[in-house]
Amino acid sequence: MQPADLSIGSPIDPTPTFVREALANAAxxxxxPTVAGAPATNSAFGAWLTRRAGVSAEGLGVIPSIGSKxxxxxxxxxxxxxxxxxxVVPEVAYPTYVVGxxxxxxxxxxxxxxxxxxxxxxxxxxxxGNPTGRVMSAAQLRAAIEAAREHGALVASDECYLEFGWDxxxxxxxxxxxxxxxxxxxxxxxxxxxxxxxxxxxYGALAGDPHVVARLLEIRKHLGLMTPLPVQxxxxxxxxDDAHVEEQRERYLRRREVLRPALEAAGFRxxxxxxxxxLWATRDEDCWSTAAALADLGILVAPGDFYGERGARHVRLAxxxxxxxxxxxxxxLRA
Numbered sequence: 001m002q003p004a005d006l007s008i009g010s011p012i013d014p015t016p017t018f019v020r021e022a023l024a025n026a027a028x029x030x031x032x033p034t035v036a037g038a039p040a041t042n043s044a045f046g047a048w049l050t051r052r053a054g055v056s057a058e059g060l061g062v063i064p065s066i067g068s069k070x071x072x073x074x075x076x077x078x079x080x081x082x083x084x085x086x087x088v089v090p091e092v093a094y095p096t097y098v099v100g101x102x103x104x105x106x107x108x109x110x111x112x113x114x115x116x117x118x119x120x121x122x123x124x125x126x127x128x129g130n131p132t133g134r135v136m137s138a139a140q141l142r143a144a145i146e147a148a149r150e151h152g153a154l155v156a157s158d159e160c161y162l163e164f165g166w167d168x169x170x171x172x173x174x175x176x177x178x179x180x181x182x183x184x185x186x187x188x189x190x191x192x193x194x195x196x197x198x199x200x201x202x203y204g205a206l207a208g209d210p211h212v213v214a215r216l217l218e219i220r221k222h223l224g225l226m227t228p229l230p231v232q233x234x235x236x237x238x239x240x241d242d243a244h245v246e247e248q249r250e251r252y253l254r255r256r257e258v259l260r261p262a263l264e265a266a267g268f269r270x271x272x273x274x275x276x277x278x279l280w281a282t283r284d285e286d287c288w289s290t291a292a293a294l295a296d297l298g299i300l301v302a303p304g305d306f307y308g309e310r311g312a313r314h315v316r317l318a319x320x321x322x323x324x325x326x327x328x329x330x331x332x333l334r335a
Contacts, residue, residue: 061213
């Protein structure tokens with residue numbers, strides 16, 4: 001029996017043809033790209049922020065990154081943080097937030113309480129969340145940002161799944177309804193990996209406080225963290241088009257509507273999961289027992305404690321597998 005691998009979450013759907021064409025058309029690229037990014041690509045990203053996320057791009061700092069993971073991992077170091085500096089991460093979260101802080105020598109606190117910003121230099125938030133699919137409301141984002149500002153901490157908001165809201169509307173930390181026209185001390189990270197099936201292109205983008213972005217740019221110049229120009233041209237095309245994202249949303253929604261009821265019929269409870277590309281499921285038992293039971297059915301999942309102690313009674317199932325694999329997993333759950 002071929003296992004249904006729902007554990008990783010790597011995109012498998014085709015990269016849009018027009019994106020591949022933009023990449024090929026820019027293949028004659030003999031010179032070095034700038035770390036600051038091609039103006040047209042940055043402009044396309046800024047226009048997307050305004051069009052899809054309700055963010056005023058005027059005066060906003062914008063730079064590309066080598067995938068969003070580069071900045072998740074390196075941000076504490078790039079900010080000059082080190083021993084004695086505290087970084088706050090979500091209680092259940094992608095582990096690179098912790099790894100990046102530890103590599104820089106920082107102290108890590110896992111908390112979703114805005115009050116945890118006291119004494120911190122950097123506060124990570126992730127909405128929609130990975131692995132939980134949790135969406136922070138505009139009010140919750142304002143509370144987190146206000147607390148961080150009160151204590152002099154920078155807020156970095158990982159928003160890579162912003163366009164995949166199902167039961168709730170994801171909001172950017174830079175949206176006018178959250179920060180108004182004051183984006184001081186706030187950064188937002190975005191990616192084309194899942195929305196445009198471009199994970200292999202390794203393109204991400206950062207926007208936010210122009211003074212912080214300028215500082216990051218100067219340091220990244222010396223580290224040679226350049227996004228290849230052909231990749232930026234492909235990204236420019238992807239940011240400018242919404243139709244292919246709507247097609248991808250339909251794919252993920254279709255898979256979600258097959259897998260979720262099958263899990264619930266098999267006795268699972270789905271917590272959060274109101275957005276994003278995963279289902280956060282539990283049978284109120286140790287996550288490894290759940291993972292082993294599902295493996296016996298030929299379904300591979302990610303144990304929740306990979307994302308923190310608070311995830312120890314959940315498993316994460318990705319909606320990035322092909323339709324037939326999702327259907328097969330649902331059939332096994334119902335058997």
